[in-house]
Amino acid sequence: MNKTDVEKALARVVTLLNEFLPAKSYLLFPLLYSASVWAIRRIFDYRERILAWQVWLDPDFVKTKPDGFIFHFFETNEALARAYAEEIGRHDMKMLRAAFPGLYAVCGLLDPFLKALFKAELDSGDYRKIAGEFETRSARARDDIRPPQSAAGFWEALETFGREVASLGIHLLADDDVQNMIASVIKKKTRVKAKRG
Numbered sequence: 001m002n003k004t005d006v007e008k009a010l011a012r013v014v015t016l017l018n019e020f021l022p023a024k025s026y027l028l029f030p031l032l033y034s035a036s037v038w039a040i041r042r043i044f045d046y047r048e049r050i051l052a053w054q055v056w057l058d059p060d061f062v063k064t065k066p067d068g069f070i071f072h073f074f075e076t077n078e079a080l081a082r083a084y085a086e087e088i089g090r091h092d093m094k095m096l097r098a099a100f101p102g103l104y105a106v107c108g109l110l111d112p113f114l115k116a117l118f119k120a121e122l123d124s125g126d127y128r129k130i131a132g133e134f135e136t137r138s139a140r141a142r143d144d145i146r147p148p149q150s151a152a153g154f155w156e157a158l159e160t161f162g163r164e165v166a167s168l169g170i171h172l173l174a175d176d177d178v179q180n181m182i183a184s185v186i187k188k189k190t191r192v193k194a195k196r197g
Contacts, residue, residue: 007181007185009161010032010161010181010182010185011185011188012161013032013157013158013160013161014028014032014185016153016157017031017032017154017157017158024144026141027141027144027145029116029117029119029182029183030112030113030114030116030117030141031113031145031158032116032158032161032182033112033113033115033116033182034112034113034116035158035159035161035162065100065104067093067097070093070096070097070100071088071091071093071096073100073103073104073108074087074088074096074100074103075088077107077108079107079125079127080103080107080127082125083125083127083128084096084099084127087099098131099127099128099131100131101131101134101135102130102131102132102133102134102135102138103127103130103131103134105134105138106118106122106130106134107122107127107130113141114138117137117138117141118130118134118137119183
């Protein structure tokens with residue numbers, strides 16, 4: 001399977017998922033990128049893994065992390081250390097603790113769904129926007145996925161796509177290459193749909 005075949009597979013699954021997620025095209029990229037990453041790792045438990053990120057919204061998970069853990073997280077991540085240099089310098093744990101839940105889920109746990117959901121912010125280095133919008137954007141994504149996930153064919157579409165990606169041996173490509181390919185195909189397909197609609 002070559003790059004063109006992957007793009008065709010992407011186009012097919014975007015068309016299928018558009019039936020389940022009308023007017024929610026922002027969810028296509030996180031879902032497909034997540035499926036790609038797990039396919040690359042030969043893991044096919046899509047339902048559990050795609051929805052697993054929800055557990056990180058549990059407030060107890062964040063409340064139990066000590067200040068030292070949170071400070072170390074910001075201080076040792078080069079990009080976050082730059083973005084939060086003032087807070088780190090002042091040892092402002094109130095601000096760091098407030099930003100921690102979203103940034104840890106996206107930048108620390110490296111969840112593919114959340115990385116894809118916040119791709120624009122990660123690309124631009126806008127970590128403060130991730131921290132500020134994490135709760136509302138991830139809750140909205142969770143709520144928008146709930147209805148279609150129970151429809152027959154939704155998980156089958158993701159699994160079929162994942163198996164096609166896995167058969168490519170796409171592990172030879174960097175995650176960024178895969179991510180950009182998926183984003184490009186989705187943008188093309190959703191533009192075509194918007195022009196028709």
